[in-house]
Amino acid sequence: MEDRFAGIREFVSVVDGGSLTSAAARLGVTGSAVGKSISRLETRLGVQLLHRTTRRMDLTTEGEAYLVSCRRVLEELAQTEAFLATGHQEPIGRLRVDLPTTFGRRHVMPTLVALGLRYEKLDLSVTLRDRAVDMVGEGIDLALRIGELGDLPDLVARRIGEQKTVICASQGYLERMGAPQSRADLQKHDCLVGWYRGTRPNWHLRDEHGAFQPFAFVPRHELTDGDALLCACVAGAGLAQLPTWLANEELEKGSIVSVLDNLSGMLAPIHLIWQKTRHLQPKVRVVVDELRSLADAQESIFRPSRGIRG
Structure with missing residues (x-):
């Protein structure tokens, strides 16, 4: 039976390291072996994932889309292995968070930075922008949104304030x-x-x-x-x-x-939004819980209609 995971780790390592040599050193194999693994992966998928030149490797459009799914699979696998090894659900892996620019900078980033210091295995990728994003397509794990939400069939939303x-x-x-x-x-x-x-x-x-x-x-x-x-x-x-x-x-x-x-x-609602899954990953759950606690503790920010000036 064909191994559907063959080449995925090599592909992600090349993207992260920028070269076959860097990926080979990280994985403990030869550059030739890494190259062959990625070529077999491309053949199986029927698409080219990387543009190769003598000086650099760049992702194709198909490669960018595939990379998002590959990272998610590898991170979920790492979290599951950590849970089995330690017996508790420690937040581990890279969490991709999208925030409104000014609100995120002023009122959310301090909490995220504190969580990164508290949990050594929790890595953060934070974007600050004031527009709606395709969370599934862009691989965003958690977003905070201010304003009414449209139909979100693949997402879960929890209101934390206004x-x-x-x-x-x-x-x-x-x-x-x-x-x-x-x-x-x-x-x-x-x-x-x-x-x-x-x-x-x-x-x-x-x-x-x-x-x-x-x-x-x-x-x-x-x-x-x-x-x-x-x-x-x-x-x-x-x-x-x-x-x-x-x-x-x-x-x-x-x-x-x-x-x-x-x-x-x-008044406009403030929601936390994450992708709908059967089991909420520990890295998402710990941040959701922390931000909900933040909202409960800072009513002047998250509950302005309760007698707060303005």
């Missing part, structure tokens, strides 16, 4: 331009927005029926980073609709104040 937004401005800006009193007043103000390619700049404001609706306008400045948006608002560049987890510190200091509270205050 985000609340407020419209803010510096005292200097309000002294210069006056405080807006209505939705219509916003058209006469310098408005700042968090902008992402392919999206239309807008805020979400409460309508006459109490429901939140997108409010479109022509912004003065567009910024793709939350910290940059806050910085511009504090400096007096205009009005900004900010999440309370980003604005509360400056609100408490008085460097900015909230306006139009009767129109703002939209």
Whole structure:
């Protein structure tokens, strides 16, 4: 019977090491043996996984897709072996986490770094970006998302909190331009927005029926980073609709104040998302449990509607 795992370890080792020689040294075999294993794997699959030149090896499109599955298989095997050897489920292997840029940097990364220090065999690959990703296709083990989720047939989502937004401005800006009193007043103000390619700049404001609706306008400045948006608002560049987890510190200091509270205050759910499997891997479970504990402990960040300012 044909061994479906033959060549997988060699393939991943070549990608990680960048050459046949490096992979051979890691596996304790000859470079020729590694090359032959990968060639037999390509023949069995009927696709080319690597572009080979005299100086380098690059993944083909098919190779990139196959690599994601190979890494997952090898990591799950390593975790299972560790569990059998130690008798307990220790988080082991590489965990790929995807986070919203500013929220992840400010409020999640410290916890992930602490977990990496606590568990020697837990390795992290963290991406920070403000767009939806194909978790299965990109091999993401765990993601944190802010906002409503669509249909997720292959994923599990657990709500751990919510985000609340407020419209803010510096005292200097309000002294210069006056405080807006209505939705219509916003058209006469310098408005700042968090902008992402392919999206239309807008805020979400409460309508006459109490429901939140997108409010479109022509912004003065567009910024793709939350910290940059806050910085511009504090400096007096205009009005900004900010999440309370980003604005509360400056609100408490008085460097900015909230306006139009009767129109703002939209809540958006915060979820942890991971791939649906029969058994949740220890490396995923330990991070999920830690982030849920973090959310319970930091209500000003994750539960802003419970009496927290803003």
